[in-house]
Amino acid sequence: MSNNGNVPPPLTAGLSYNLKKGIRAEAEDVEAEYDTPDTIQAIKEVFDSAGINTVLLEADAEFAEKLKSTRVDIVFNIAEGTYGRGREAQVPAILSFLGIPFTGSDETTLCLALDKAVTKRYLSSFGIKTPAYQLIKSPDFKLDQKLKFPLIVKPDREGSSKGISDFATADDEEQLRGLIGKNFKLYRQPMLAEEYISGREFTVGVLGNGSDVQVFEPMEICWISKKPDKHIYSYDVKKNYKKYIEYKCPPQLDAAVCADMKKIAAEIYTVLECRDFSRIDFRLSDDDTIWFIEINPLPGLAPGYSDYPMLAAFCGMDYRTLILSILNSALKRYGMDEVELNRGGAK
Numbered sequence: 001m002s003n004n005g006n007v008p009p010p011l012t013a014g015l016s017y018n019l020k021k022g023i024r025a026e027a028e029d030v031e032a033e034y035d036t037p038d039t040i041q042a043i044k045e046v047f048d049s050a051g052i053n054t055v056l057l058e059a060d061a062e063f064a065e066k067l068k069s070t071r072v073d074i075v076f077n078i079a080e081g082t083y084g085r086g087r088e089a090q091v092p093a094i095l096s097f098l099g100i101p102f103t104g105s106d107e108t109t110l111c112l113a114l115d116k117a118v119t120k121r122y123l124s125s126f127g128i129k130t131p132a133y134q135l136i137k138s139p140d141f142k143l144d145q146k147l148k149f150p151l152i153v154k155p156d157r158e159g160s161s162k163g164i165s166d167f168a169t170a171d172d173e174e175q176l177r178g179l180i181g182k183n184f185k186l187y188r189q190p191m192l193a194e195e196y197i198s199g200r201e202f203t204v205g206v207l208g209n210g211s212d213v214q215v216f217e218p219m220e221i222c223w224i225s226k227k228p229d230k231h232i233y234s235y236d237v238k239k240n241y242k243k244y245i246e247y248k249c250p251p252q253l254d255a256a257v258c259a260d261m262k263k264i265a266a267e268i269y270t271v272l273e274c275r276d277f278s279r280i281d282f283r284l285s286d287d288d289t290i291w292f293i294e295i296n297p298l299p300g301l302a303p304g305y306s307d308y309p310m311l312a313a314f315c316g317m318d319y320r321t322l323i324l325s326i327l328n329s330a331l332k333r334y335g336m337d338e339v340e341l342n343r344g345g346a347k
Contacts, residue, residue, distance in 0.1 A: 011339060012053040013327070014072035015043060016079040016091050016102075019058060033080040033158075039302045043076065046323040050339050059091050067098060074336065075102040076327060078301060085157050085189075086111045088298055103330040105275045105297040113272060113297050116156050116192050123292060126271050128264065130292045131283075133194040139181045143173055143193075150196040153179045155187045169196050197283040197291050202251065204265040204280050205299075205311045207322075208329050213269065215262045218282070219311035220251035247307075249314035254288070261290050268295060276329040279308045 018034045040056065047054045055070050057063060059079035067075075075095055081087030089107035096107060105113070113119055117135040124130055134144045135156060150169045153176065170176035176193060183191050205216040224246050250258070265280045272295065279299040283291045300306030303319045312322045321341055328338040 010051050010053050012073050013047055014055045014057045014075040016057045016059050016075050016077045018080050042303045043323055046320045064094055075100055077102045077104050088114050101334045103276050103326055109273050109297055113295050114157050116294055128292050131195040131197055133192055136180055136191045136193055139184045148195055151176055151193045152196045154192050156190045156192045197285055199283050199285040202282045203307050205308050206265055206269045206278050209333055215266050216311050216315045217250040218261050219247050219249035222246050222248055249311050257288050264290055277326050
């Protein structure tokens with residue numbers, strides 16, 4: 001239908017992403033954060049159903065040129081970036097530089113949140129409880145004797161459980177040095193050695209901005225299959241989750257503890273200046289202390305697999321509504337017309 005002055009033209013949304021390429025590397029999880037064509041197609045189908053024109057923008061070396069040669073009203077960003085400490089900020093930085101609206105947190109928040117040690121240090125200054133840790137910058141390190149074993153070891157600047165195996169904990173310094181040495185060879189970056197918190201594990205999703213922020217009910221990761229004594233939501237467990245775990249949302253949790261966890265999630269979201277959506281991981285120790293573990297302000301959106309759409313579904317929000325709600329949160333921030341959540345087009 002042509003635009004006769006009364007009907008607004010359809011929204012054109014770019015979709016920025018990094019695809020799994022099947023790269024073979026010594027680290028099996030080298031592409032853990034990247035998306036499959038199925039996820040890209042699922043998001044495109046949501047946009048198609050809402051009357052949105054979609055432009056696919058793989059975040060490769062030609063990304064900036066594609067942007068300059070294509071007219072888009074907004075970019076729905078799920079790109080993880082390629083290399084370096086600030087890789088998740090690469091696409092948002094380009095979009096900000098070109099003045100193109102986009103969904104999700106900006107480059108500054110994504111840079112901060114990807115660095116686990118920096119995030120922990122920053123949030124601690126706001127009174128957020130997080131396990132004690134040491135940032136280890138070399139395999140030849142001096143251990144902080146104040147740390148209490150067991151310790152869990154993880155790359156400082158990765159997401160999607162990259163570098164976290166089923167056996168990522170150390171019970172003594174000898175084991176720790178073995179893990180550190182192995183991980184430095186695989187991931188070539190500083191390692192975080194963090195006190196392991198025994199207890200229950202939860203993840204909390206946040207959606208929206210300002211007074212429109214919605215905090216979903218916590219989703220608990222519950223073990224159904226025997227793994228190592230120290231339960232770790234590892235890369236292998238996430239990849240084969242039906243074999244090892246089940247998700248409970250809402251969980252069997254004291255109402256006051258649940259409310260506190262949601263309140264802390266909202267505070268973290270605000271303090272880090274997250275936008276549109278994020279997912280935050282917690283451990284609940286035996287004495288009901290809530291410990292912040294990490295935040296993902298660019299959570300996976302693979303339908304039927306990623307934690308964020310899964311917990312939203314448990315809370316009554318289907319995949320289509322979730323994707324369009326993320327988009328609408330961004331559109332509203334930019335003062336643009338939102339899209340209808342039913343099968344219509346723009347409001």
